[in-house]
Amino acid sequence: MIRVAIIGQGLVATHFAVGLERLKNNEIPDHGVPLGTRLPYKYSDIEIAASYDIDESKIGKSLYEIAKKSYEGPGEIPRALKDIYVRRGIHLASTRGLPIKARGREEESDLKIAVEEIIGEWSELGVDVVVNVMTTEPVEAVGSIEKLHRGFENADLTASQTYAYMAALYSSRYSSAAFINAIPSPIANDPAFIELYKNSRAVVFGDDGATGATPLTADLLEHLYERGRRVLGVAQFNIGGNMDFYALNMPERNIMKKITKSSMIEDILGYHAPNYIRPTGYLEPLGDKKFVAMIIEYLSFGEFKDELYIVARINDSPALAGLLVDLVRLGKLAIEREAYGTVYEVNAFYMKKPGPPGSKVISKFHAYLKLLKWLKLRDHRIPE
Numbered sequence: 025m026i027r028v029a030i031i032g033q034g035l036v037a038t039h040f041a042v043g044l045e046r047l048k049n050n051e052i053p054d055h056g057v058p059l060g061t062r063l064p065y066k067y068s069d070i071e072i073a074a075s076y077d078i079d080e081s082k083i084g085k086s087l088y089e090i091a092k093k094s095y096e097g098p099g100e101i102p103r104a105l106k107d108i109y110v111r112r113g114i115h116l117a118s119t120r121g122l123p124i125k126a127r128g129r130e131e132e133s134d135l136k137i138a139v140e141e142i143i144g145e146w147s148e149l150g151v152d153v154v155v156n157v158m159t160t161e162p163v164e165a166v167g168s169i170e171k172l173h174r175g176f177e178n179a180d181l182t183a184s185q186t187y188a189y190m191a192a193l194y195s196s197r198y199s200s201a202a203f204i205n206a207i208p209s210p211i212a213n214d215p216a217f218i219e220l221y222k223n224s225r226a227v228v229f230g231d232d233g234a235t236g237a238t239p240l241t242a243d244l245l246e247h248l249y250e251r252g253r254r255v256l257g258v259a260q261f262n263i264g265g266n267m268d269f270y271a272l273n274m275p276e277r278n279i280m281k282k283i284t285k286s287s288m289i290e291d292i293l294g295y296h297a298p299n300y301i302r303p304t305g306y307l308e309p310l311g312d313k314k315f316v317a318m319i320i321e322y323l324s325f326g327e328f329k330d331e332l333y334i335v336a337r338i339n340d341s342p343a344l345a346g347l348l349v350d351l352v353r354l355g356k357l358a359i360e361r362e363a364y365g366t367v368y369e370v371n372a373f374y375m376k377k378p379g380p381p382g383s384k385v386i387s388k389f390h391a392y393l394k395l396l397k398w399l400k401l402r403d404h405r406i407p408e
């Protein structure tokens with residue numbers, strides 16, 4: 025069994041909960057789950073043990089009630105979700121400026137008490153994996169483990185840093201856990217957290233789930249690199265109508281996405297090419313199906329200039345939810361292998377900014393092969 029605690033019961037978490045139950049019931053095929061049935065864990069081994077949010081309109085509601093309101097996919101909402109209720113998490117002002125009535129446990133008692141309570145719940149429930157899909161927050165890496173401990177003592181950390189710290193505390197006291205950081209906060213890219221996780225016999229994957237146009241751009245750049253073409257520039261923008269885009273419309277949150285996407289071009293091409301890659305706007309009628317447009321200009325043989333034009337509508341939340349079905353199983357596997365700290369082979373494929381700090385972004389083609397190697401699997405299409 026893999027027992028999962030969710031942080032942030034928003035659209036991604038709801039798509040994950042609904043999709044997972046429907047997969048277990050054999051109601052949907054597993055498209056969009058990269059490793060599918062090739063991992064030693066079955067879909068039915070995954071169980072959502074708890075979910076945390078700070079939105080007053082969600083706390084105390086079942087995942088079924090939440091899905092009824094926000095899930096727009098085909099099929100019935102699985103009844104098993106009626107048994108999982110959203111618990112109050114830790115707020116630490118993570119939703120400042122957003123139209124959400126939020127309240128965290130620390131606002132009702134005190135941060136230390138709230139932390140101990142939640143860790144106690146994880147230990148009672150036997151949590152193995154914590155999945156962080158809360159609202160993107162503005163935050164920088166802490167840097168050193170001393171500063172990280174001090175930050176925790178003085179309640180100076182952000183919400184996702186505090187949850188990540190809690191997963192390490194839980195691992196050192198009870199049993200090893202994996203923290204999957206699918207949002208841009210630098211956790212797997214923070215030397216302080218890597219050291220903390222190694223010391224605590226815990227695993228962190230991150231940062232920022234690689235969905236949408238970013239992995240596609242990475243693979244297109246790889247193609248151009250391998251063909252010896254010279255990329256002149258990349259312009260890529262996204263407009264969406266979900267809460268995530270609403271939050272990313274705020275400059276201090278938008279900068280987080282720029283950071284997790286910025287090193288990609290130079291890492292893959294080996295040189296700098298002028299670029300503009302980030303979410304650019306919120307337009308409510310687009311809903312969760314974002315609009316992506318991209319132009320890549322490059323020089324071909326004889327200095328002839330070619331242009332690639334890509335226009336797409338991409339369902340945002342299901343894309344990350346499908347990756348999470350792999351990531352929770354890989355988290356459990358990494359714990360079994362005692363791969364404490366982080367695992368680059370996992371991050372390089374599933375994340376926009378793969379940890380540990382200083383790691384290169386590589387194309388998803390290469391990352392996929394690296395991941396298979398780590399798993400001791402092979403791609404049957406490639407001759408030995």
Ligand SMILES: NC(=O)c1ccc[n+]([C@@H]2O[C@H](COP(=O)([O-])OP(=O)(O)OC[C@H]3O[C@@H](n4cnc5c(N)ncnc54)[C@H](O)[C@@H]3O)[C@@H](O)[C@H]2O)c1
Binds near residue numbers: 079113115
């Ligand atoms: N394809 C994708 O959708 C994709 C890809 C990469 C990363 N992400 C990231 O995943 C995250 C979730 O995206 P979403 O579309 O589900 O957003 P969402 O706004 O629908 O959900 C976020 C949830 O987190 C909750 N939350 C905020 N602060 C919290 C806290 N301190 N504790 C617990 N819960 C808290 C909010 O109340 C909300 O319910 C975002 O940070 C987004 O940038 C999404």
